[in-house]
Structures are given as structure tokens and as C-alpha cells.
Amino acid sequence: MAANRLACFSDPANHYSHRVRLVLAEKSVTAHIIDVPAGQCPAELLEANPYGEVPALVDRDLALFEPGVLLEYLEERYPHPALLPSYPLARANVRLLMHRIQRDWCAKVDAILDPSRSDEAREQARQALHDSLTSIAPVFAGKPFFLSDEPTLADCCLLPVLWRLPLLGVELPRTAKPLLDYMERAFARPAFQASLSNQEREMR
Structure with a gap:
């Protein structure tokens, strides 16, 4: 995985992975999408998520998992355009x-x-x-x-x-x-x- 590059481990058929990819697209954020079909668990994914589940996100030295956490992180990390209201x-x-x-x-x-x-x-x-x-x-x-x-x-x-x-x-x-x-x-x-x-x- 390239250094200083946002990477997203994603099941290409899973709706939880899809929501993360949609947030990335809404914010025009370029990320390295790593396809992980259901039932597979590459070593890189285990490094990012000890449960071996997708979606998971790696941003430099930070590894995150759990869909809700990922969405909130992307909203704060890339605030424009906002996907949460101001108030x-x-x-x-x-x-x-x-x-x-x-x-x-x-x-x-x-x-x-x-x-x-x-x-x-x-x-x-x-x-x-x-x-x-x-x-x-x-x-x-x-x-x-x-x-x-x-x-x-x-x-x-x-x-x-x-x-x-x-x-x-x-x-x-x-x-x-x-x-x-x-x-x-x-x-x-x-x-x-x-x-x-x-x-x-x-x-x-």
C-alpha cells in the first residue's frame, strides 16, 4: 500500500462498503479502493481491522473500521462539501x-x-x-x-x-x-x- 495514500477496503457487493464509497465520491476524494469479496480476508485487511471485516479505511498511520465511524471520520477529515448540516x-x-x-x-x-x-x-x-x-x-x-x-x-x-x-x-x-x-x-x-x-x- 502506497505511503500517505487513503485506502479503503471494500466489498464490491456490500451495501455497507457502498455507503463509504458514496461518501468518498460525494466529496471527490481520491482513494485506493481495495476490493475484498465476501469470505476473503487478506493480511492487509487484518492489519487495518482485527475483525477482518469491511469496510475499513487506512489514512497514513490511522486505521479505522465500522461503517458509522468511517462516515463520521470522512465528514470531519474532508468537510467540503458538507454531508452534515451546520446546526x-x-x-x-x-x-x-x-x-x-x-x-x-x-x-x-x-x-x-x-x-x-x-x-x-x-x-x-x-x-x-x-x-x-x-x-x-x-x-x-x-x-x-x-x-x-x-x-x-x-x-x-x-x-x-x-x-x-x-x-x-x-x-x-x-x-x-x-x-x-x-x-x-x-x-x-x-x-x-x-x-x-x-x-x-x-x-x-
């Missing part, structure tokens, strides 16, 4: 959205993709994800981004999930039009396109 209340609201995305949707995505779960459990998670996204779709009508006029870390957590809906077997109904419109706008943005791995491009 404490607004910043807290974005962090709360990130927490809800994790609990309400990412947990269901992980359940659907978990081969150790029964078909019934995976189908229940799939239906719950479909119903939850459909019910919240109207909130996307008022702003160009997720409850915001500008992209935030919440969008960076949500969009990798939404990109994977076809892979997950989730098809949103026409009544979810505000959410579908949000997806179309966000997926077309240059930063989002730049964040995609070759494997992710094949998901749609």
Missing part, C-alpha cells in the same frame, strides 16, 4: 435518520441476504422492507433529498439499500412514486454513478 439540531436529526435506516431497513436487507436464515424468515424480511418503504414514500415528496435540500450522510446510507431492491426481490408499487422519483434523481447523479463497483452496476 446541532439538524445534525442530530440526520444522525437519527441514519440510526433508523440501520434499524428499520438495513437489518432487513441483511436478513434477506443471510443464507443461514430460513426461506420463511427471509420472505418475512422482504415483505417488511417492501411495506416499510412503501409507507414512508410520501415523505420524499417535499425535498430533493431525504428530508433535506442537500445530500447528507443519511442519503449515503439509504441509497445503497435502494439500489439493491431488484437483487432483494423488492418491487415498489406506483403509489410509492415520491420515493421512486427520489431514486431516479439520486441514481443519476455523477457521485452515485462514480461510487458503483462493476458488480453493483450489474444489479440493475
